[in-house]
Amino acid sequence: MIRFKNGPSRMTVFLVILLSLLVLAAGLYFTLLGGYLIYLGSRTWYYLALGILLLLSGLFMIRLNRFSVWIFAFIYVMSALWSYHEAGLDYWQQFSNLFALSVAFFLVLLAYRPMAKKQGKIAGSASLVLAGLVFIGMAATIASSFIPKNVIHTAEKAKPALPVQPANEQKDWKSWGNDDHGSRFAALDQITPANIKKLDVAWIAHTGDIPQSNGSGAEDQNTPLQIGTNLYVCTAYGKVLSFDVDSGKQNWMFDPRGTGPNWQRCRGLGYHETQPVKGVKADTACQARLFLPTGDARLIALDAATGKPCEEFGDKGTVDLKVGMGEVKPGYYQQTSTPLVAGDVVIVGGRVADNFSTDEPPGVVRAYDVKDGHLVWAWDPGNPDIHGLPPEGQTYTRGTPNVWAAMSYDDKLGLVYLPTGNSTPDFWAGYRTAEDDKYSSSVVAVDVKTGEVRWHYQFVHHDIWDFDTPAQPVLLDAPDDDGNIVPALVQVTKQGEVFLLNRETGEPIADVEEKPVPQGDVAGERYSPTQRFSVGMPSFGNATLTEADMWGTTPFDKLLCRIEFAKMRHQGVFTPPGLDYSLQMPGSLGGMNWGSVSIDPTLNYVFVNDMRLGLANYLVERKDIPESASGIEMGIVPMAGTPFGAMRMRFLSPLGVPCQKPPFGTMSAIDLKTRKIVWQVPVGTVKDTGPLNIALGVPVPIGMPTLGPSLATQSGLVFFAGTQDFYLRAFDSRTGKEIWKSRLPVGSQGGPMTYISPKTGKQYIVITAGGARQNPKRGDYVIAYTLKD
Numbered sequence: 001m002i003r004f005k006n007g008p009s010r011m012t013v014f015l016v017i018l019l020s021l022l023v024l025a026a027g028l029y030f031t032l033l034g035g036y037l038i039y040l041g042s043r044t045w046y047y048l049a050l051g052i053l054l055l056l057s058g059l060f061m062i063r064l065n066r067f068s069v070w071i072f073a074f075i076y077v078m079s080a081l082w083s084y085h086e087a088g089l090d091y092w093q094q095f096s097n098l099f100a101l102s103v104a105f106f107l108v109l110l111a112y113r114p115m116a117k118k119q120g121k122i123a124g125s126a127s128l129v130l131a132g133l134v135f136i137g138m139a140a141t142i143a144s145s146f147i148p149k150n151v152i153h154t155a156e157k158a159k160p161a162l163p164v165q166p167a168n169e170q171k172d173w174k175s176w177g178n179d180d181h182g183s184r185f186a187a188l189d190q191i192t193p194a195n196i197k198k199l200d201v202a203w204i205a206h207t208g209d210i211p212q213s214n215g216s217g218a219e220d221q222n223t224p225l226q227i228g229t230n231l232y233v234c235t236a237y238g239k240v241l242s243f244d245v246d247s248g249k250q251n252w253m254f255d256p257r258g259t260g261p262n263w264q265r266c267r268g269l270g271y272h273e274t275q276p277v278k279g280v281k282a283d284t285a286c287q288a289r290l291f292l293p294t295g296d297a298r299l300i301a302l303d304a305a306t307g308k309p310c311e312e313f314g315d316k317g318t319v320d321l322k323v324g325m326g327e328v329k330p331g332y333y334q335q336t337s338t339p340l341v342a343g344d345v346v347i348v349g350g351r352v353a354d355n356f357s358t359d360e361p362p363g364v365v366r367a368y369d370v371k372d373g374h375l376v377w378a379w380d381p382g383n384p385d386i387h388g389l390p391p392e393g394q395t396y397t398r399g400t401p402n403v404w405a406a407m408s409y410d411d412k413l414g415l416v417y418l419p420t421g422n423s424t425p426d427f428w429a430g431y432r433t434a435e436d437d438k439y440s441s442s443v444v445a446v447d448v449k450t451g452e453v454r455w456h457y458q459f460v461h462h463d464i465w466d467f468d469t470p471a472q473p474v475l476l477d478a479p480d481d482d483g484n485i486v487p488a489l490v491q492v493t494k495q496g497e498v499f500l501l502n503r504e505t506g507e508p509i510a511d512v513e514e515k516p517v518p519q520g521d522v523a524g525e526r527y528s529p530t531q532r533f534s535v536g537m538p539s540f541g542n543a544t545l546t547e548a549d550m551w552g553t554t555p556f557d558k559l560l561c562r563i564e565f566a567k568m569r570h571q572g573v574f575t576p577p578g579l580d581y582s583l584q585m586p587g588s589l590g591g592m593n594w595g596s597v598s599i600d601p602t603l604n605y606v607f608v609n610d611m612r613l614g615l616a617n618y619l620v621e622r623k624d625i626p627e628s629a630s631g632i633e634m635g636i637v638p639m640a641g642t643p644f645g646a647m648r649m650r651f652l653s654p655l656g657v658p659c660q661k662p663p664f665g666t667m668s669a670i671d672l673k674t675r676k677i678v679w680q681v682p683v684g685t686v687k688d689t690g691p692l693n694i695a696l697g698v699p700v701p702i703g704m705p706t707l708g709p710s711l712a713t714q715s716g717l718v719f720f721a722g723t724q725d726f727y728l729r730a731f732d733s734r735t736g737k738e739i740w741k742s743r744l745p746v747g748s749q750g751g752p753m754t755y756i757s758p759k760t761g762k763q764y765i766v767i768t769a770g771g772a773r774q775n776p777k778r779g780d781y782v783i784a785y786t787l788k789d
Contacts, residue, residue: 007117007118008114008117008118012114013064013114013118015111016061016064016111016114016115017061017062017064019061019107019108019111020058020061020062020068021058021062022104023054023057023058023061023068023072023104023108024054024055024058024059024062026051026054026058026104026556027050027051027052027053027054027055027056027057027058028051028055029051029556030047030048030050030051030054030555030559031048031051031052031054031055032051033047033051033559033560033563034046034047034048034049034050034051034559035048035051036563037559037562037563037566040563040566040567041566042547042562042566044547044562046079046082047555047559047562049078050075050078050079050555053071053074053075053078054075056071057069057071057072057075057108061108061111061115064114064115064118064119065115065119066112066115066116066119066121068108068115069108069109069111069112069115069127072104072105072108073105075101075105076101076102076105079097079098079101080098082097083097083098086548087548090661091144091145091149092149092150092551092661092662092702093551093661095141095145096551096552096553096554096555096558096661097555097558099138099141099554100554100555100556101555102134102137102138102141103138105134106131106134106135106138109127109128109130109131109134110127110128110131112127113127113128145700145702146698146699146700146701147701148681148682148701148703149662149663149682149701149702150662150663150666150680150682150703151679151680151681151682151736152668152677152679152680152681153678153679153680153735153736154676154677154678154679156678158732158734158735159603159734161189161192161602161714161715161716162602162714163189164187164188164189164714164715168187169187169188169756170186170187170188170754170755170756171756172226172227172228172755173186173224173225173226173227173753173754173755174225174226174227174271175225175268175270175271175338175341176223176225176267176268176269176337176338176406176472176751177223177406177408177472177474177596177709178753180340180342180408180409180410180411180475181408181409181410181474181475181476182406182408182472182473182474182475182596183474183475183476183598183599183601183712184596184597184598184599184709184710184711184712184751185598185599185600185601185712185713185714186711186712186713186714186753186754186755187714188713188714188715188754188755188756188763189713189714189715190715190756190762190763190787191713191715191717191754191763191765191787192715192716192717193715193716193717193732193739195787196717196730196739196740197740198787198788199730199740199742199765199785199786199787199788200742200785200786200787200788201742201783201784201785202246202248202762202764202784202785202786203246203247203248203783203784204248204781204782204783204784205241205243205248205249205250205781205782205783205784206780206781206782207233207235207239207241207768207780207782208239208253208780209235209236209237209239209780210770210778210779210780211235211236211237211264211265211770211771211778211780212778213771213773213778216262216263216632216633217262217263217264218236218237218264218265219236219264219265219749219770219771219773220235220236220265220748220749220750220768220769220770220771220780221236221265221266221267221594221708221749221750221751222234222235222265222266222267222268222750222751222768222770223267223268223709223750223751223752223753223768224753224766224768224782225268225269225271225290225753226245226753226755226766227271227273227288227304228245228758229244229245229246229757229758229759230242230243230244230245230251230304231243231244231245231755231766231782232269232271232290232304233768233782234266234268234269234292235266235770235780236264236265236266236770237259237264237266237295238255238256238258238259238264238266238292238294238295239253239254239255239256240253240254240256240269240290240292240302240307241253241254242304242307243782245755245757245758245759245764245784246757246759246760246762248782248784251307252306252307253307254292254302254307254308254309256292256294256298256300258294258295258296258298259294259295259296260295260296260330260331260334261330261331262331262353262632263295263331263334263336263351263353264295265295265336266292266293266295266336267336267337267338267406267594268337268338268406268751269290269291269292269338269339270290270291270338270339270340270341270346271288271289271290271291271304271341272288272289272291272341272346272370273287273288273289273304274287274288274371284305285303285305285306285310286301286303286310286312286313288303288304288305289301289302289303289304289310289313289370290302290304291339291341291346291370293334293335293336293337293338293339293348294334294335295334295335295336296330296334297320297321297322297325297328297333297334297335297350298318298319298320298321299314299318299319299321299335299339299346299348299368299373300317300318300319301313301314301317301318301370301373302317312371312372312373313371313372313373314368314372314373319368319373321333321335321348321350321366323389324362324364324378324389324390324395324396325361325362325364325395325396326361326362326395326396326398327361328361331353332352332353332356332360332361333350333351333352333353333360333361334350334351335348335350335351336351336404337349337351337404337405337406337594338406340406340407340408340409340416341370342367342409342411342416342448343409343411343448344369344370344371345367345368345369345370345376345377345448346367346368346370347365347366347367347368347407347416348365348366348368349363349365349402349403349404349405349407349418350363350364350402350403350404351402351404352402352404352421352424353424354424354425354426354466354637355424355425355426355427355631355637355638355639355646356424356425356630356637356638356639356640357399357424357425357638357639357640357641358399358423358424358425358431358639358640358641358642359398359399359640359641360398360399360424361398362380362382362395362396362397362398362399362400362402363381363382363399363400363401363402363403363420363421363423364378364379364380364381364396364397364400365378365379365403365418365446365451366378366379367448367451375388375389377449377450377451378396378451379418379444379446379451379453380396380397380400381397381400381401381420381435381436381438381439382396382397382398382399382400382433382435382436383396383397383435384435384453387450387451397435399423399424399436400423400435400436400439401420401421401422401423401436401439401440401441401442402420402421403418403419403420403421404421404468405419405468405469405470405471405472405594405596406419406471406472406594406596407419407472407473408472408473408474408475408489409448410475410487410503411448413487413503413504414447414448414449415445415446415447415448415454415503415504416445416446416447416448417443417444417445417473417475417489417503418443418444418445418446419442419443419468419469419470419471419472419473419491420439420440420441420442420443420444420468420469421440421441421468421469422436422440422441422460422463422466422467422468423436423440425637425639425641425642425646426463426464426465426466426588426639426646427464427465427466427577427617427619427637427639427644427646427648428464428522428524428525428577428619428639428642428643428644428646429462429463429464429525430524430525430526430642431641431642432462437461437462438456438458439456439458440458440460440462440463441458441459441460441463441467441468441469442456442457442458442459442469443456443457443459443469443473443489443491443501443506444456445503445506454506455505455506456506457499457501457506457508458532459491459493459495459497459499459532460493460495460531460532461528461530461531461532462526462527462528464525464527464576464577465494465495465574465577465584465588466494466588467493467494467495467588467591468494469491469493470492470493470494470590470591470592470593470594471491471492471493471592471593471594471595471596471597472594472596473489473490473491473503474489474490474491474596474597474599474606475487475488475489475503476488476489476490476599476601476606476672477601478490478500478509478604478672479604479672479673480502480509481509486502486504486509487502487503487504488500488501488502488503488509488672489501489502489503490597490599490606492591492592492596492597492608493590493591493592494586494588494589494590494591494592494593495542495573495574495586495590495591496539496540496541496542496573496586496590496591496592496610497532497533497534497537497539497542497591498534498537498538498539498540498606498608498670499512499534499537500534500536500537500672500675508534508536509536510534510536510537510675511534511535511536512532512533512534512535512536513532513533513535514530514531514532514533515530515531515532515533516529516530517529517530517531517572517574518571518572518574518575518576519576520576520577520578521578522576522577522578522579522619522644523643524643525576527576531574536675537670537675538668538670538675538676538677540591540592540608540610540612540666540668541585541586541591541610541611541612541666542573542585542586542591544570544571544572544573544585545565545570545583545585545614545660547562547565547566549660549661550562550565550659550660550661551657551658551659551660551661551662552653552655552657552659553653553655553657553691557653557654557655557657557691558653560653560654561653561659561660564616564651564659565583565659567581568581568582568583568616569581569582569583570582570583570585573585573586577617577618577619577646578618578619579618579619579621580618581616581618582616582617582618583614583615583616583651584614584615584616584617585612585614585615585651585660586611586612586613586614586615587613587614587615587650587651588615588648589611589613589615589705589707590610590611590613591610591611592608592609592610592611593611593707594707595609595706595707595708595709595710595722595751596709597609597710598709598710598711598712598718599712600712600714600733602714603671603733603734604671604672604673605669605670605671605672605678605712605733606669606670606672607667607668607669607670607710607712607718607733608667608668608669608670609665609666609667609668609683609706609708609710609720609722610665610666610668610706611664611665611705611706611707612658612660612663612664612665612705613650613651613658613664613705614650614651614658614659614660615648615649615650615651616648616649616650616651617646617647617648617649618646618647619644619645619646619647620636620644620645620646620647621643621644622642622643622644622645624645625638625645629645631646631648634648634649634650635647635648635649636648655691655692656691656692656693657691658705662682662702662703663682663683663702663703664684664702664703664704664705665682665683665684665703665704665705665706665723666680666681666682666683666703666706667680667681667683667706667710667718667720667731667736668680668681668736669718669733669736678734678736679735679736680736681703681731681736681737681738682701682702682703683701683703683704683706683720683723683729684701684702684703684704684705684706684723684724684725685698685699685700685701685702685704685723685725686698686699686700686702686704686724686725687699687700687725687726688724688725688726688747688772688775688777689704689724689725689772689774689775693774693775699725704723704724704725705724706720706722706723707722707749707773708720708721708722708748708749708750708751709722709751709752710722710751710752711751711752711753711754711765712733713733713754716732716733716734717730717731717732717733718730718731718732718733719731719752719754719765719767720752721744721747721748721749721750721752721767721769722748722749722750723747723772724747724772724773724774724775725747725772726743726744726745726746726747726748726769726772726777727741727742727743727744728741728742728744728748728752728765728767728783728785729741742785744767744769744781744783745769745779745781746769746770746771746772746775746777746778746779746781747769747771747772747773747775747777748767748768748769748770748771748772749770749771749772749773750767750768750769750770751767752765752766752767753765753766753767754766762786762787763786763787764784764785764786765784765785765786766782766783766784766785767782767783768781768782768783769781769782769783
């Protein structure tokens with residue numbers, strides 16, 4: 001090795017100079033962008049000061065002057081003090097602020113001795129000791145990242161699980177949410193927190209239908225049904241398969257041969273079984289039938305035993321849902337959620353494409369006879385006088401609020417509960433009628449026999465945020481303020497609120513307040529002066545953000561997020577869209593979405609999973625909208641028929657990471673007696689995703705956006721798979737502690753379900769795995785778990 005006389009090697013000098021160039025580049029970056037942040041109105045001078053000091057340190061370092069290390073030490077101390085002042089002990093904020101800087105400080109400390117030697121000074125070991133301490137701190141920080149943060153857990157003593165009484169044991173999983181109430185609760189206790197470590201894969205089946213997602217295309221979001229020895233699955237493209245519950249062997253498959261150009265998914269099937277009349281010999285064909293919603297607007301009845309269409313239903317097994325709708329362009333109207341079987345009728349709403357035009361298909365809800373498929377009643381939100389087919393030459397009211405999420409049914413009250421969306425388009429609504437606004441973004445209770453509205457409760461007035469009511473209303477019994485047990489309804493919303501209503505009257509059980517909200521100034525628009533906040537129940541991820549809430553994996557992308565935030569108008573959850581750049585938090589995905597909640601009535605707990613993603617948007621004048629605008633997922637949407645289109649973007653850093661601090665998704669338990677959070681844990685790791693959508697391969701539980709349903713069992717377990725990593729997890733329902741997980745071949749948005757086999761007596765947990773949202777890895781798996789013998 002060639003060396004300078006009494007100095008460091010040339011290679012060492014080269015490395016020090018290279019380090020100095022990196023420090024100078026970082027200094028220039030933070031100086032310019034830190035100054036720009038101040039120019040935008042921020043009061044955060046830290047980044048500008050950081051940049052100037054880094055430039056100063058780099059200039060000394062490139063001259064191999066050890067004074068550069070002292071400057072960097074000052075930078076590190078200054079940064080630590082500033083970070084604590086702004087973020088306290090928040091782990092992920094401290095990580096973002098200091099970890100990359102710690103790596104740089106470690107390298108600079110290693111450069112101290114060569115620089116001292118170059119200056120002819122005697123360098124002691126202090127710099128190496130300090131470098132060792134910094135390295136130990138970095139190692140401890142990395143180790144700590146594997147421990148969940150932002151955990152909420154009460155100190156209450158865990159309640160013991162109530163044993164399942166034989167008379168109450170679940171016999172079948174007949175509905176998407178297990179029952180008409182949407183509880184996703186199983187009165188089964190064979191698999192428990194004590195023995196779940198023995199839970200293992202029993203069988204794996206394949207549907208042969210791999211969903212190929214383009215962001216708004218095919219997604220596997222199915223919850224299977226189980227009746228007797230048969231398990232029923234539907235795929236994103238509408239195929240239905242029957243499997244044996246113990247072996248996974250395929251019994252039959254039906255292909256409807258029809259799907260839409262986008263939003264291809266089948267979240268669930270409906271099921272109806274005709275009870276035999278004593279003394280009357282009946283044809284067993286289609287005595288038990290499945291109802292399949294399709295992406296091209298059909299409702300098909302299938303014989304549950306054979307998979308063949310039920311000829312007596314509609315036209316040889318099919319009802320055309322486009323009848324009475326007027327023009328229905330491909331992809332503008334389809335069924336994505338499960339049909340609701342309520343007594344002797346099967347009820348469907350429908351997804352209507354958002355933001356293309358005011359003249360889009362109607363949001364009508366219709367009930368058909370389960371046997372022959374004739375129309376029993378219709379509820380047209382825009383014309384309450386229409387109870388059947390519209391008059392000759394007319395259609396149901398176009399562009400009205402629709403019901404795209406799953407519905408619920410109370411057979412004792414004779415009520416069906418409809419979660420409504422808003423009239424399309426979403427972000428400018430000066431055109432909407434009083435009838436549009438009346439039922440928009442609400443839950444509407446209608447009579448199961450007539451479709452007549454009994455009551456409705458609105459969650460968002462004059463919705464201009466795409467805050468559809470996105471999830472199945474869950475029916476349960478809950479205590480009111482006087483301790484009386486009353487029939488209740490839990491509704492989660494995209495804006496991160498949880499409403500608790502009396503399902504008989506529609507009146508709030510938990511306190512709701514009308515609060516003033518920001519007002520916009522877009523010509524032709526009107527704004528509700530107040531909005532409803534469910535103050536008597538916990539809310540999730542909808543706090544008004546500040547610049548201090550911005551985040552990044554390093555100070556570099558964090559600064560970019562702070563700059564973006566400084567450009568935005570953000571006034572809280574109901575920030576109105578405008579012609580300027582604004583931030584809606586939560587965004588149009590939520591908050592909470594279609595997965596709804598699961599409950600445990602033995603604990604009086606509700607289990608809620610959420611996502612925390614913002615939406616950056618602004619209105620675009622009609623003359624500036626390109627003809628190619630479609631914005632199926634993100635981008636410019638045309639909103640034809642209004643003066644504006646809209647630009648929509650997820651609030652992400654250039655690395656594709658949410659710009660606000662973690663967690664980005666959690667699982668929580670709410671006690672309905674206290675109406676408080678019992679526990680909350682971040683859900684999901686960066687093992688299968690990360691910056692630039694590159695899987696980091698490490699299970700750091702930062703808490704990722706969730707999408708999908710959960711499952712609760714009486715034994716004290718909550719199962720969930722709707723994360724960005726490839727796992728099915730089980731949590732202790734009393735503590736929130738993750739006590740089991742199984743690696744999946746791909747991610748899942750499916751709903752876990754469970755049953756006891758009538759042949760073997762074994763309890764199974766089943767999940768479909770077709771791929772996590774926004775992850776390119778896809779599959780066609782149906783996976784069943786049971787306890788090892």
